[in-house]
């Protein structure tokens with residue numbers, strides 16, 4: 001009998017989101033991190049995190065609730081929202097995560113801006129997948145990477161997001177592998 005705890009990543013849509021996109025994110029996360037990814041809405045009302053003056057939601061507060069609401073045996077959690085997120089020192093964030101912790105979140109709000117010449121939907125979905133891997137990567141203890149093509153590279157703009165690839169550089173891949181081995185005893 002397998003006595004290992006259930007190493008499941010929870011993908012938590014915060015409102016009703018594009019199902020095609022949610023499924024795509026789920027598939028890519030499974031590939032990159034190698035754990036089963038379960039879609040499980042954990043909260044739907046973000047009013048507690050709303051800053052009425054900024055008309056944005058404070059991502060740090062949402063992370064705390066995601067962490068609290070997730071099943072205790074969930075390995076990691078990624079919340080996905082269409083709302084615009086911020087932390088007090090920045091005008092906005094594409095996402096936030098507890099470094100080496102459990103919870104992460106991404107905002108799709110600013111990823112829709114159409115800048116390329118291709119399909120707007122393809123462009124938007126690719127950005128969302130990259131940001132999802134990036135934020136979840138932080139929960140696996142990955143920090144920002146200097147390599148501009150690495151998915152752990154910090155992005156100021158959607159142009160930066162478009163420029164980076166959808167995978168980890170060799171260095172980050174090794175760090176991730178070590179972290180997964182540490183977490184699972186594999």
Ligand SMILES: [Zn+2]
Pocket residue numbers: 134135138144154
């Ligand atoms: Zn980051």
Ligand SMILES: [Zn+2]
Pocket residue numbers: 145146147150151152153168169170171172173
């Ligand atoms: Zn890297």
